[in-house]
Amino acid sequence: MGRESTMDLIDFIARSPSAFHAVEQVRQALEGAGYRPLLESEAWDIEPGDRCYVKRNGSSLIAFRVPRTDWRGFLLSASHSDSPTFQIKENGELEGPEGYLRLNTERYGGMLCAPWLDRPLSAAGRVLVRTATGVESRLADIDQDLLLIPSVAIHMNREVNNGFRYDPKTDLVPLMGTAGDRGRLRSLAAEAAGAREEDVLGMDLFLYLRQRGTIWGAGKEFVSAPRLDDLQCAFGCLKGFLAAEPGESLPVYCLFDNEEVGSGTRQGADSDFLQRTLERLCAALGVEDPMAAANSFLVSADNAHAVHPNHPEYADPTHRPHLNGGVVIKHSASQRYTTDAVSQAVFTELCRRAQVPVQHFANRSDLPGGSTLGNIALAHVSLYSVDIGLAQLAMHSPYETAGADDTDHLIRAMTAYYSASFSVEGDGRCRF
Numbered sequence: 001m002g003r004e005s006t007m008d009l010i011d012f013i014a015r016s017p018s019a020f021h022a023v024e025q026v027r028q029a030l031e032g033a034g035y036r037p038l039l040e041s042e043a044w045d046i047e048p049g050d051r052c053y054v055k056r057n058g059s060s061l062i063a064f065r066v067p068r069t070d071w072r073g074f075l076l077s078a079s080h081s082d083s084p085t086f087q088i089k090e091n092g093e094l095e096g097p098e099g100y101l102r103l104n105t106e107r108y109g110g111m112l113c114a115p116w117l118d119r120p121l122s123a124a125g126r127v128l129v130r131t132a133t134g135v136e137s138r139l140a141d142i143d144q145d146l147l148l149i150p151s152v153a154i155h156m157n158r159e160v161n162n163g164f165r166y167d168p169k170t171d172l173v174p175l176m177g178t179a180g181d182r183g184r185l186r187s188l189a190a191e192a193a194g195a196r197e198e199d200v201l202g203m204d205l206f207l208y209l210r211q212r213g214t215i216w217g218a219g220k221e222f223v224s225a226p227r228l229d230d231l232q233c234a235f236g237c238l239k240g241f242l243a244a245e246p247g248e249s250l251p252v253y254c255l256f257d258n259e260e261v262g263s264g265t266r267q268g269a270d271s272d273f274l275q276r277t278l279e280r281l282c283a284a285l286g287v288e289d290p291m292a293a294a295n296s297f298l299v300s301a302d303n304a305h306a307v308h309p310n311h312p313e314y315a316d317p318t319h320r321p322h323l324n325g326g327v328v329i330k331h332s333a334s335q336r337y338t339t340d341a342v343s344q345a346v347f348t349e350l351c352r353r354a355q356v357p358v359q360h361f362a363n364r365s366d367l368p369g370g371s372t373l374g375n376i377a378l379a380h381v382s383l384y385s386v387d388i389g390l391a392q393l394a395m396h397s398p399y400e401t402a403g404a405d406d407t408d409h410l411i412r413a414m415t416a417y418y419s420a421s422f423s424v425e426g427d428g429r430c431r432f
Contacts, residue, residue, distance in 0.1 A: 003220065003404055003405075005236075005239070005407045005408040005411055006404045006407045007215070008235075009213070009223070009232060009235050009236075010212065010213035010215075010223070010225055012025055013213055013225050013226060013227055013228075013231050013235075014212055014213065016227065016231060017122070017124035017141055017143075017206075017208040018059075018124040018125045018126075018141075018206050018208065019059040019081035019082045019257045020058050020059050020124075020125055020126045020139055020204075021141065022059075022231060022255070023055060023059055023060065023061050023081055023257075024058075024139060026061055026063075026234070026238055026255055027061065029238060029242065030051075030242075033051070033242050034051050035051040035052060035053050035063055036050075036052055036053075037052070037053060037054070037055070038052050038054045040054060040056065044280055044281070044284045045284065046066060046281060046284040046285060047066070048066050048067065048068045048069070049066060049067075049068045050065070050066045051064075051066075052064060054277060056266065056267045056271075056273050057257065057266065057267035058126060058137055059081055059082070059258075060081065060254075060255060060257045060267040060273060061253075061254075061255045062252065062253070062254050062255075062273065062274065062277045063252070063253045064250060064251065064252045064253070064277075065251055066250060066281075066285065067247070067248065067249075067250060068246070069248070070248075071248055071249055071250045072248050072292075072421060072422065073249055073293065073294065073295030073296035073422060074250050074251075074252050074278065074292060074293070074297075074383070075249040075250070075251050075252065075296070075297055075418055075420065076252040076254060076274075076296065076297070076298045076299070076383070077237040077252075077253055077254060077298070077300075077301055077414065077417075077418075078254040078255075078256060078269060078274075078298060078299070078300050078301065078374065078377055079233040079237050079254070079255055079256075079301045079302060079373070080230045080234070080255065080256050080257065080258075080259035080260070080269075080302065080373060081230075081255050082108075082109070082257050082258055082260050082261075083109070083226070083229060083230070083231070083260060083396075084107075084109030084110060084111035084260050084396045085108050085109065085111070085206045085208065085398075086105040086106065086108060086116075086172070086174070086206065087105060087106050087108045087205070087206050087207075088103055088104070088105050088123060088203070088205045088206070088207070089104045089105060089106055090202075091104065092104050092105070092185055092205075093182060093183070093185055094173065096179070099178050099179045100175060100177075100178060100179070101175075101176050101177040101178055101179055101181045101182060102173045102174060102175055102176060103147065103173065103174045103176055103185065104173070105168075105172070105173065105174060105207065107168055107172070108206065108261060109260030109261055109396070110260070111397075111398075112394065112396050112397040112398075113166040113171075113172060114164075114166075115394070115397045115398050115399060116149055116207075116209075116398050117149045117150070117151045117172075118148065118149070118151050119149075119210070119211065119398070120145040120147075120209075120210040120211070121145075121147040121148060121149070121174060121207050121208065121209060121210060122141070122142050122143060122144055122145065122146045122147065122207070122208060122210055123142050123146060123147070123185075123189070123205045123206065123207055123208070124139075124140060124141040124142065124143075124192075124205065124206060125205040125206050126138065126139055126140060126204050127139075127140040127189050127190065127192070127193035127195065127202070127205075128200070128201045128202040128203070129193060129195040129199050129200060129201065130201055131199075135201060138193040138194065138195065139193070140189050140192040140193040140205070141192055142188045142189065142192050143192070145210055146176060146188070147175065147176050147207065148174065148175055149172055149173065149174050150175055152171075174207065186200060186203075189203055189205060208226060208227075208398075209226045209398040211226065211399060212225075213225025213226070215404050217404075221323070221324055221403065221404050222323060222401055222402070222403065222404055223402050223403070224399055224400065224401045224402075225399070225400065226399055227400075228303060228392055228400040228401075229302070229303045229395050229396065229400060230259070230301070230302050230303055232303060232390055232392075232402060232406075232407060233301035233302055233303060233390065233410065234255055234301075235407070236301070236390075236407055236411050237253060237299070237301050237410070238253060238255075239415075240411050240412075240413070240414025240415040240418050241253040241414065241418050243411070243415045243418075244415050244417075244418030244419040245419040246419075247418075247419050247420055247421040248421030248423075249295075249296075249297075249420065249422050249423075250292075251418045252278075254269075254274060254377075256268055256269040256273070256373060259302070259372065259373055263373070263376045268376075269373045269376040269377045270376045270377075270379070270380075272380065274377055274380060274381055275380040278292075278293075278381060293381060293382060293383060295422060295423040296383045296384070297383060297384045297385070297386075297432075298338075298374060298377065298383045298384070298385040298386075299386055299414070299417060300338060300373045300375075300377070300386070300387045300388070301388050301389060301410075301414075302372040302387070302389050303389040303390050303392045303395065303402070304328035304330055304361045304388075304389035304390065304391055304392070305321070305369075305391070305392070305395060306321050306322060306323050306391035306402075307320040307322060308393060309393075314364065314367065316363060316364045316365070317364075319331070319360050319361050319362040321360070321361050321391035322391060322403075323392070323393070323401070323403035323406065324404065324405045324406055325359045325391060325403070326351070326356055326357030326358055326359055326406065326409045327351060327356055327357070327358055327359070327388050327389075327390065327406075327409055327410055328358075328361045328388060328390060328391050329344055329348070329358060329360050329361070329386060329387070329388055330360075330361045330387040330388065330389060331344075331360060331361065331362045331387075332363070332387075334368075335375055336368075336370070336372075337371070337372070337374060337375070337387035338374035338375050338378060338385035339385075339386045339387050342384060343384050343385055343386035344386060345430075346384070346386070346422070346430055346432060347388065347413075347417070349432075350413065350416050350432070351413050351416070353416055354412045354413050354415065354416035355412070356409050356413040356416075357409065359391070361389075361391075372387060374387045384422075384424075384430075388413075390402055390406040390407070390409070390410055391403060391406065420432045
């Protein structure tokens, strides 16, 4: 069950070594389904039946399709395109000591450090190139075993297995070559972008693990891959968005960058990107946007912690999601997640109709967790909202593990969700 979807997910992740590449994969899928681009810098001419998308920064994207008949409000999902990694600094090459050439990097997001060591790495992102008409942004994936962060041998630090605090300026510096390779990074990035080295004006390059995803286990029940958080949700929501039947709500697919560093950028969930897009869409269609928002719903989709096979004590005693157990609904009394009884009921019923199992997550009461996209987005656009995800192990490792069946669970749940018609009646009842 669901293995074909998971194999497609592995391919999607392999083609998405950076947030910029992930958005490009989504763009290609949308255009293949008949969606056309809109530019924020131009007027929007939108009519019933239109399928459109708009990008910001090349790393965030919002897509929507307009019903041909009158519609009630929006059905939205939000996932994120970024994952914890290392960003290469502007003056990225470090010479020495002992004739080595290393890279000067900075941690991006909260990561598990140890799994990054002793693995083949490369770099990808975007390169800004001088052209005859101005400056152009191009995708760049060096796509070779280029880097490695070497561990110190056990003989030189015999206490390392008793606990170790990584110093990012010393212990996590990638090795790229020898002193004779100085300048190689810039030339490789220019080549990957199809540009001359002298025309490169700027780069946003991030490290990524070269290891491809795999389906494994005695019954092939697990999937491990880079960047499952959150490309598994980004992929599943996209598939559901594209597969859904027309309803009486207007479906919107959102993919935001910079969730791992707080979303406080012009392309993050804490920006005006979603609010402005919905306002401009309503204005183009002659719809009052507060009325539409009142009949709208948001699924904030970001993976959830599974109960750990070796450390079950970290899980809450009554909230213990398992791999392949279905979609996880996430709860938090401190409102780190947006789920309440109303949104839980609506999404649970939609999953029941789609024959998708549902499980629940809450942090152990003495272990505060992180937040995600939902409550950040709701500060700008007030909607009913539920936080969901898929159960996974080793979150924020460069190689994470989830259930091989759960990608299909999410696709079926989101197909049912995007095919629904959500509205709120005067007596407080939700209809969908």
